[in-house]
Amino acid sequence: MAIALGIIGAGNIFPAYLRTLKRSRLFRIVGVADAVPAAAQKRAEEFGLPFMTVEQLLASDASIVLNLTPPQAHHTTGLQVLNAGKHFFTEKPLAATFAQGKELVALAKRKKLRIGCAPDTFLGAGA
16 A cells, blocks of 8 residues: 655655656655645646645645755744644755754654655765
């Protein structure tokens, strides 16, 4: 059975993540949302996915939310996702500050939810 996945953030990195997700049979994408609804609607149409507002996505059956928003929005988005009772995986960095990152980790722990972040590639295989 596929894991219900929602995506928030329809910017430049979206197609790269989507290519990987489409190759995997582990996930069922329930919707694409963005702070700019027109951007999410365009990506949804482009890739044949359901369009949702952020509020609709947070109320959906997604059990995990993939966050592809700009870094300054990671903390706020993470709070929304975790407070909606969903697991949270985000593009790097986890948050803009160490304190914000600690807050997200503590909230996930209190709510018994998983939280994850894309790895930093500095001096990694890509470099």
